[in-house]
Amino acid sequence: MTGSKKAQFIRPPNLLAAKVTISDEDLETRLKRANKLLRTMDQDYTEWVEQDLAALKQCLADVKGDPDDIQAHLKEFYRRTHDMKGQGELFGYPLITEVGESLCRFLRQIETPGPKELNVIEHHVDALTVVVLNRIQGDGGATGRELTLGLQTAVQKLIAAEPSS
Amino acid sequence: MQSYNLDNVKILVVEDNWHWRRIIRTMLASLGARDLIIAEDGKEALELLADHSVDLVICDWMMPNLSGIELVRRLRTGEDSPNVYIPIMMLTAHTEKSRVEEARDAGVTEVLTKPLSIKDLYSHIAAIIENPRQFVRNETYFGPDRRRKRDIYYRGPERRVAQTPPPDRTQPKAAGGDADEARAGDVEDKAAQSQ
Numbered sequence: 001m002t003g004s005k006k007a008q009f010i011r012p013p014n015l016l017a018a019k020v021t022i023s024d025e026d027l028e029t030r031l032k033r034a035n036k037l038l039r040t041m042d043q044d045y046t047e048w049v050e051q052d053l054a055a056l057k058q059c060l061a062d063v064k065g066d067p068d069d070i071q072a073h074l075k076e077f078y079r080r081t082h083d084m085k086g087q088g089e090l091f092g093y094p095l096i097t098e099v100g101e102s103l104c105r106f107l108r109q110i111e112t113p114g115p116k117e118l119n120v121i122e123h124h125v126d127a128l129t130v131v132v133l134n135r136i137q138g139d140g141g142a143t144g145r146e147l148t149l150g151l152q153t154a155v156q157k158l159i160a161a162e163p164s165s
Numbered sequence: 166m167q168s169y170n171l172d173n174v175k176i177l178v179v180e181d182n183w184h185w186r187r188i189i190r191t192m193l194a195s196l197g198a199r200d201l202i203i204a205e206d207g208k209e210a211l212e213l214l215a216d217h218s219v220d221l222v223i224c225d226w227m228m229p230n231l232s233g234i235e236l237v238r239r240l241r242t243g244e245d246s247p248n249v250y251i252p253i254m255m256l257t258a259h260t261e262k263s264r265v266e267e268a269r270d271a272g273v274t275e276v277l278t279k280p281l282s283i284k285d286l287y288s289h290i291a292a293i294i295e296n297p298r299q300f301v302r303n304e305t306y307f308g309p310d311r312r313r314k315r316d317i318y319y320r321g322p323e324r325r326v327a328q329t330p331p332p333d334r335t336q337p338k339a340a341g342g343d344a345d346e347a348r349a350g351d352v353e354d355k356a357a358q359s360q
Contacts, residue, residue, distance in 0.1 A: 006303075007301055007302065007303040008301070008302040008303070009299050009300070009301055009310070010250075010299060010300040010301075010302065011297075011299045011300070012250040012297075012300060014294070014297045015220060016174065016220050016221060016252055016290075016293055016294050016297075017294045017295075017297070019173045019174045019220055020169040020170060020171060020173070020174060020294055021169070021170045021172070021173070022167050022168070022169065022170070023167070023168045023169065023170045023197070025168065026166055026167065026168065027166040027167065027168035027287070028166065030168050030195075030196065030197075031283055031284055031287065033195065034192065034195030034196060034283045035283055037191060037194075037195045038188070038191055038192065038195070038283065041187070041188070041191065045184075048184055052184075079227055082227060082258050083182045083184070083185065083258075085258050085279070086185070086258035086279030086280055086281075087184060087185070087188070087279075087280070088280070089280035090188065090279075090280045090281065090282075097280060104258075
């Protein structure tokens with residue numbers, strides 16, 4: 001043991017606990033009702049996700065068409081993908097979450113995309129388009145597997161083509 | 166199982182995405198939370214916090230102007246923080262370990278990963294109510310204790326001990342009850358051992 005240094009430990013009052021009361025209803029009943037309320041948003045989601053997809057495509061067009069400001073467009077593109085990824089599974093579209101996760105991961109690995117990287121990005125946007133427009137819920141069965149496998153292959157192919165040094 | 170009513174809890178939701186704001190608002194309302202205020206980014210959140218006494222902050226990570234992580238740092242250690250002890254839940258689709266650690270190191274109380282379920286949201290709020298963490302101030306960190314369990318046999322790196330002294334911001338600056346509440350807190354010094 002070397003010399004000791006002081007760390008201060010503070011126990012602030014639990015103000016949140018002081019504000020809550022115990023409900024007459026049990027947790028399961030409340031969660032069930034809450035989920036039912038959330039399900040009323042399902043129909044709205046199918047509409048807004050189409051708008052999100054259109055905005056994502058516009059953003060990709062900006063990435064490709066405005067190289068002077070590419071980093072800002074990429075940042076916006078990532079932000080939009082990230083939001084779609086977070087919402088898909090919540091509304092019964094885990095493939096949107098899965099494709100979104102793959103795209104976010106890919107975007108984090110690249111700095112300025114060249115034609116090959118843009119091609120991989122487009123593959124992802126195409127996959128999202130298939131899921132959204134065909135309203136593929138759940139894992140999507142054979143179509144879902146085909147989509148995700150296609151994306152994995154596209155990413156791996158690009159990684160394999162990269163110079164090793 | 167008993168559950169908590171959030172009727173009297175004032176919650177600040179900080180989220181730039183309109184759809185997410187609607188989802189979170191619906192989830193919280195279904196848990197009885199009615200007193201919500203909404204900010205679209207960290208900058209607006211700080212402005213609202215200057216005028217409202219809030220019990221809980223739920224914030225997104227990626228936002229324009231001032232991101233969620235920057236907001237957390239400002240709330241924990243900023244000169245203008247209205248309440249350095251405020252519980253903060255970070256809502257993020259970043260699930261990588263490094264990101265979760267970054268949030269923890271900024272002083273986030275609970276990290277919630279998207280996709281989010283109502284059950285997750287409730288259980289994290291319940292965790293703050295039932296198991297509030299003590300705060301730690303050492304030479305590089307101020308925030309909720311990052312170790313949920315104290316391990317008396319721990320012999321790894323002591324990250325609470327570091328190089329540069331942080332400013333003392335444990336006294337909330339806001340008008341109203343916060344400063345008194347913080348002073349009422351139980352403050353104790355313990356020796357943290359460096360390797």
